[in-house]
Amino acid sequence: MKNIYAIGVGLIGGSLAIDIKKNNPDVIIHGISRKDTTLNTALELGLIDKKATLDDLGNADLVIVSIPVDATVKLLPTILDKISDTGLVVDAGSTKEDICKAVENHPKRRNFLAMHPIAGTEHSGPTAAIEGLFKGKTNIVCEVEKTTFKLQEKALKLFTDIGMRIRYMNPVDHDKHIAYMSHLSHISSFMLGKTVIDKERNERDIFDMAGSGFASTVRLAKSSPEMWTPIFKQNKTNVIETLEEYIINLTHFKELMKQDDFDAIYEEMASTNHIKDILNGIS
Amino acid sequence: MKNIYAIGVGLIGGSLAIDIKKNNPDVIIHGISRKDTTLNTALELGLIDKKATLDDLGNADLVIVSIPVDATVKLLPTILDKISDTGLVVDAGSTKEDICKAVENHPKRRNFLAMHPIAGTEHSGPTAAIEGLFKGKTNIVCEVEKTTFKLQEKALKLFTDIGMRIRYMNPVDHDKHIAYMSHLSHISSFMLGKTVIDKERNERDIFDMAGSGFASTVRLAKSSPEMWTPIFKQNKTNVIETLEEYIINLTHFKELMKQDDFDAIYEEMASTNHIKDILNGIS
Numbered sequence: 001m002k003n004i005y006a007i008g009v010g011l012i013g014g015s016l017a018i019d020i021k022k023n024n025p026d027v028i029i030h031g032i033s034r035k036d037t038t039l040n041t042a043l044e045l046g047l048i049d050k051k052a053t054l055d056d057l058g059n060a061d062l063v064i065v066s067i068p069v070d071a072t073v074k075l076l077p078t079i080l081d082k083i084s085d086t087g088l089v090v091d092a093g094s095t096k097e098d099i100c101k102a103v104e105n106h107p108k109r110r111n112f113l114a115m116h117p118i119a120g121t122e123h124s125g126p127t128a129a130i131e132g133l134f135k136g137k138t139n140i141v142c143e144v145e146k147t148t149f150k151l152q153e154k155a156l157k158l159f160t161d162i163g164m165r166i167r168y169m170n171p172v173d174h175d176k177h178i179a180y181m182s183h184l185s186h187i188s189s190f191m192l193g194k195t196v197i198d199k200e201r202n203e204r205d206i207f208d209m210a211g212s213g214f215a216s217t218v219r220l221a222k223s224s225p226e227m228w229t230p231i232f233k234q235n236k237t238n239v240i241e242t243l244e245e246y247i248i249n250l251t252h253f254k255e256l257m258k259q260d261d262f263d264a265i266y267e268e269m270a271s272t273n274h275i276k277d278i279l280n281g282i283s
Numbered sequence: 284m285k286n287i288y289a290i291g292v293g294l295i296g297g298s299l300a301i302d303i304k305k306n307n308p309d310v311i312i313h314g315i316s317r318k319d320t321t322l323n324t325a326l327e328l329g330l331i332d333k334k335a336t337l338d339d340l341g342n343a344d345l346v347i348v349s350i351p352v353d354a355t356v357k358l359l360p361t362i363l364d365k366i367s368d369t370g371l372v373v374d375a376g377s378t379k380e381d382i383c384k385a386v387e388n389h390p391k392r393r394n395f396l397a398m399h400p401i402a403g404t405e406h407s408g409p410t411a412a413i414e415g416l417f418k419g420k421t422n423i424v425c426e427v428e429k430t431t432f433k434l435q436e437k438a439l440k441l442f443t444d445i446g447m448r449i450r451y452m453n454p455v456d457h458d459k460h461i462a463y464m465s466h467l468s469h470i471s472s473f474m475l476g477k478t479v480i481d482k483e484r485n486e487r488d489i490f491d492m493a494g495s496g497f498a499s500t501v502r503l504a505k506s507s508p509e510m511w512t513p514i515f516k517q518n519k520t521n522v523i524e525t526l527e528e529y530i531i532n533l534t535h536f537k538e539l540m541k542q543d544d545f546d547a548i549y550e551e552m553a554s555t556n557h558i559k560d561i562l563n564g565i566s
Contacts, residue, residue: 118494139490169489180479181492185500190551191532192471193558196463197523198532207561208421208450209464211401216499217468222559225552231543242478244539247530249474249481254526262284262516268473269508275476276505278490279498 001154005052007079009042011120012092014129015067018161024133030056041241042126057082062158064094065091071231072104078107088151090115094178094227095234096142096171100239112154114142116174117164118182122222135163140178142171181239184246186220186228187239194223284437288335288346289317290362292325294403295375296349297412300330302445305414313339325409340365340399346442352479353513356385363391371434373398377461377510378517379425379454396438397425399457401465406486420444423461425454447553467529469503469511470522476504 001024006013009031017029029050035037035259042048054075057063059084065072072093079089080103089112093099100114119137121128144152157165169177196218200206232239256264284307292314300312306489314331316322325331337358340346344364352534355376363386364373372395376382383534393488402420404411423443427435452460479501481491515522539547 015462040504042418045517050374059562064534074450087397096560118492120494120496122496137494139366140492165491167488177483177489180482181489181497182477182494185475185497187536188471188475190555191529191536194551195467195529195532197555197558197561199463199525199528200364200460206460209401209423209449209460210562211405211465213405213419213503214464214468216502217472218558218562219394220496221498221552222562223552225549225556229545229549232540232548233543236540236543240540241535242482243533243540244473245482246314246478249477250526250533253470253474254523254530257515257519257526260516260519261510265515265533266508266512268477269504269511272473272504273478273508275480277502278480279493279501279505282307 001027002062003028003059003061005028005030005032005060005063006048007054007063007075008067008127009033009038009047009064009129010066012117012129012131013021013064014042014045014047015119015131015133016117016162017042017068017093018066018129019134020158023158023161024093027061030060031196038126042129045126045129046247047126047129054078054082057087058084059249060084060087061262062154062260063089063151065089065093068227069095069099069234071117073098073234076103076112077106080106080112083108083111085111087111088154092117093098094182094231096140098173098234100143108149109146111151113144113147113152114171115155115159116140116142117159122219124211124224124227126250132163134159137164139164140174142174143170144168145224150155168198176238183231183235184242186223187232187243188246189218190204190223193218216245230260284310284344285315286311286342286344288313288315289331289344290337290346290348290358291350292316292330292412293349293408294320294406294411294416294475295323295400296347297328297330297409298414299347299349299375299400299445301412301414302417303441304443310344313488315345321409325412328408328409328412330412337361337365341372343367343370345437346370346372348372348376351510352376352378352382352512352517354462356517359386359395360389363395366391366394368394369557370394371396371437376402377455377465377514379423381517383454385424392429392554393431394434395429396430396435397440397454398442399425399461400442405502406509407507415446417442418509422447423452424459425457426450427451431501458518459521462466462525463516465521466514466518467525469506470526471529472503472516473506474499487518506559508533526534534552
C-alpha cells in the first residue's frame with residue numbers, strides 16, 4: 001500500500017490519516033477537499049502529505065471518504081469510476097442504506113467497503129483530528145460479502161491495526177439501531193441546549209449555574225450542522241420513530257409528576273439505572 | 284473550628300469532608316447516617332474520623348447536611364434545635380425554596396446557611412467521594428442576609444478555600460433556574476436511556492454501537508433515584524415547565540423533519556451551536 005487518498009480531512013478523515021500513517025510510515029496521504037483552506041490546514045498540521053483532486057485517484061491503493069453523507073451519496077459513483085481495479089474505497093458515514101444503494105449496481109461495487117467507525121468528538125474540521133481516536137472503538141461494516149475478499153482483508157487489517165473491533169450488520173439494521181444509539185442523542189442534546197438558551201437568553205450569568213452534568217448532556221449540541229442535517233435527512237423514518245418514542249416517554253414522566261405519582265417517578269429512574277452496566281467500558 | 288459533623292457521607296458529604304480535612308488537618312470529622320453500613324464504609328475510606336448520632340451535635344462547630352432534600356426538610360429543624368449558639372449548619376441540597384421555608388421561623392435560623400454547591404458526578408455513596416470535586420465550581424448561597432455575619436464569613440472562607448466561587452441568589456430564582464440548568468438534564472438523560480433500553484431490550488449486543496456521544500448524553504441516567512425523586516417533587520412546578528418547553532422543541536424538530544424542511548433543521552442546530560462559547564470552561 002503506497003497511495004492513500006483522504007476525501008475529507010476533518011475529525012474522522014484526519015484522525016484516520018494520523019493513525020494509519022503511524023502504522024504505515026511509508027504511505028503517502030493525499031488530501032482532497034472542497035475547500036482549499038481546509039487542505040492547507042491539514043497540510044500544516046501534518047495530517048496529509050500532499051494536496052490532490054479527484055482526477056488523481058487512478059493510482060490510489062485506498063480511498064477513505066469522510067464527508068457529509070449527502071456528499072458521499074453524490075460522489076461515491078464518480079470515485080469508483082476513477083479508481084483502478086485493485087483500489088479500495090471505504091466510507092465512514094453515519095448512515096449506510098442510502099450510501100450502499102448509491103453504488104449497488106456500480107461495475108466497481110466490489111472495490112467498495114461500507115463502514116461506520118463509531119468514534120468522534122463534538123468538534124469538527126482538521127484541527128479536531130487526534131491520534132488514537134479509534135482505539136477500542138467499534139467499526140460497523142455493512143454488506144461485507146459485496147466486497148472482493150482481498151480488499152475486505154486489507155481493510156480489516158488496517159482498521160484492527162488502529163485498535164478497532166469489527167462488527168457486521170446489514171445497512172437497514174445499521175440505520176435503524178444507530179438512530180437510537182447515536183442520532184437521537186444528538187437531537188436530545190441540541191433541543192436541550194435550545195430550551196435552556198431560549199429561557200436564559202437575557203440572563204447570561206445564569207450559566208454560572210451549569211455544572212458538569214449539564215455540560216455532558218448538551219455536549220453533542222456543539223456538533224456540526226453540516227454533518228448532521230444530511231444524516232437526519234437520510235435516516236428520516238428511523239429518526240422520527242425514535243423521537244416519537246422519546247417524546248412519549250418524556251410526556252409520561254411529566255404526567256406522572258403532574259399526578260404527584262412520585263413512586264412511579266422513582267421507578268422510572270430505578271428501572272433505567274442499569275444503563276450503568278450496559279455502558280461499562282464506553283467512555 | 285474543631286468538630287465538624289457530616290450528616291450524609293455520600294458523594295457530596297464525603298467529598299466535602301476530604302477537602303475540608305485537607306485544609307484543616309486538626310478538625311475531627313464526625314459522620315452521621317441512617318445506615319450504619321454507610322458509616323462503616325466512610326470510616327474505612329477515611330472520609331470521617333468518628334461515627335456519631337444527632338444527639339452529639341451539641342459540640343458541633345459546623346454541620347454539613349448532604350442528604351436527600353426531603354430528609355433535609357424534615358431533619359433541619361431538629362438539627363438546629365440541637366446545635367449550640369455558635370454552631371453553623373449548612374446544607375448542600377439541589378432545591379432551596381422548601382428547605383429555606385422549613386426553618387424560616389426557627390429560633391436558630393441565623394445559625395443556618397442555605398447552599399447549593401454545583402458539583403457532582405453520576406455516582407453516589409461514600410465510595411463516590413473524591414478529592415478536589417469542588418475546585419473551580421460554583422456554590423450558590425441563598426438568603427445570605429438571614430445568617431449571622433460571623434457564621435457567613437466562616438462558611439465563605441471554608442468554601443472559597445476548597446476552590447469554590449460564591450454566587451448569591453434568592454431561593455425562588457435558584458429553583459427556577461436550576462430546573463433548566465440541572466434538573467431537566469437529568470430527566471432528558473433518564474428518558475433517553477429508557478427509550479433506548481426499551482427498544483433494544485432483546486438485542487443487547489446492539490449496545491456495541493454505543494459511542495462516547497451516547498455515553499455522555501445518558502451519563503446522568505446513572506444518578507441515584509433516592510436523591511432525585513425528592514428533588515423533582517420539591518421543584519415540581521419549575522421542572523414541569525422545563526419539560527413542557529423541551530417537549531415542544533422536540534416536537535417542533537420532529538415536525539420539521541416530517542415536512543422535509545431540512546433548511547430549518549439546519550438552522551435549529553446552527554442557532555444552538557453557540558452553546559460552545561457559553562460552556563467554555565465547564566468540563
